[in-house]
Amino acid sequence: MYIIISGGGEVGYYLARVLLSEGHEILVVEKDGKRCDLISEDMGEVVLRGDCCEARTMEEVGASRADMLIAVTGDDDDNLVVCQVAKHKFNVPHTIARIKNPRRRPLFEKMGIDRIVSSTELILAHIEQELPSHPLVPLLKLSHERFEMVEVKVAPDSKMVGKKLGDFKMLPNSLVCLVVGKEKGPRIPTMDTVLEAEDEIIAVTESGSEENLRNILTGMKQSTPRG
Amino acid sequence: MKVVMMGCGRVGARLAGMLDSEGHNVTILDIDAYSFRRIPPDFEGEALVGSGTDEEALVKAGIEEADIFVAATQGDNQNAMASQIAKHIFNVPRVICRIYDPIRQEMYQELGLETVSPTKIGADALRQMIGG
Numbered sequence: 001m002y003i004i005i006s007g008g009g010e011v012g013y014y015l016a017r018v019l020l021s022e023g024h025e026i027l028v029v030e031k032d033g034k035r036c037d038l039i040s041e042d043m044g045e046v047v048l049r050g051d052c053c054e055a056r057t058m059e060e061v062g063a064s065r066a067d068m069l070i071a072v073t074g075d076d077d078d079n080l081v082v083c084q085v086a087k088h089k090f091n092v093p094h095t096i097a098r099i100k101n102p103r104r105r106p107l108f109e110k111m112g113i114d115r116i117v118s119s120t121e122l123i124l125a126h127i128e129q130e131l132p133s134h135p136l137v138p139l140l141k142l143s144h145e146r147f148e149m150v151e152v153k154v155a156p157d158s159k160m161v162g163k164k165l166g167d168f169k170m171l172p173n174s175l176v177c178l179v180v181g182k183e184k185g186p187r188i189p190t191m192d193t194v195l196e197a198e199d200e201i202i203a204v205t206e207s208g209s210e211e212n213l214r215n216i217l218t219g220m221k222q223s224t225p226r227g
Numbered sequence: 228m229k230v231v232m233m234g235c236g237r238v239g240a241r242l243a244g245m246l247d248s249e250g251h252n253v254t255i256l257d258i259d260a261y262s263f264r265r266i267p268p269d270f271e272g273e274a275l276v277g278s279g280t281d282e283e284a285l286v287k288a289g290i291e292e293a294d295i296f297v298a299a300t301q302g303d304n305q306n307a308m309a310s311q312i313a314k315h316i317f318n319v320p321r322v323i324c325r326i327y328d329p330i331r332q333e334m335y336q337e338l339g340l341e342t343v344s345p346t347k348i349g350a351d352a353l354r355q356m357i358g359g
Contacts, residue, residue: 054330055330076280076308077280077305077307077308080308080311081304081331084307084334084338085331088337089330089334103282106316107308107311107312107316110315110316111311111315
């Protein structure tokens, strides 16, 4: 695949390395001359100094034959415009944008950006995972953006300990996919699976109902669904 | 008319003054309070420190009741993003966006924003003055 990466910062740099190692044809477009030098020293002729918002640059890099454009600069507004230029002026079939501000997601979705990756949300999720007080961690938004994969931890003093999965009245669009025990390792859950302290429950749920799922599993009062 | 504007540079401040003196209800946003020095002294509208790409600042500026949103900061991409927030998140009936780059300007025009490119207008005006 021919993939254009807009932005040669840390994300763009490591992304380029991964994609190159997978055998893709890639080009990094970066405004800063020093970053360009660094990338070309490490990876060769895979970088062009320029700005993907400029149609001239996009023509120069052959954007109309690109299979994918990934916008990973540190500016949400630049990433949005780059994806829109790629989509509407050069018919790039697949656009991926990084966003820093999670509140930008609805706009990017409405503007038809194919995939949106919120770096802030990802970092938060990883930090939350390390916090013992936080029983529910969002892991992944599935490509059908309606659904999300989450992890619920069974605290040692939780009411879940010793209960069967079948004892919980689950939400209509939620599914427990995997239970990972500290010692037992991963097991495919059935209605008869008994939960143990420190089990990790991996579930798919509808975006927006994560809290309710957590409340069902931890025995807390249900909140009214958001939105 | 209720007008929310973003960017209090020379153009923004001048336009805000014009609309205000015509009796419109104007709120202008800029991330730098120092920019507000450009606003004419008899301006009766509101000047708020905040970014037009920040939904909270937009709500404070009254975007939900606005008839028109105008984006006139120095940054084409900022203007484009703020305008699309105004149009697609807040459903402002008219959204006007300044974009220097003529190619991006045409693209956003096609995507449904009302856009203006000072680059094109300036070059055209100069060309006319040269004559011949």
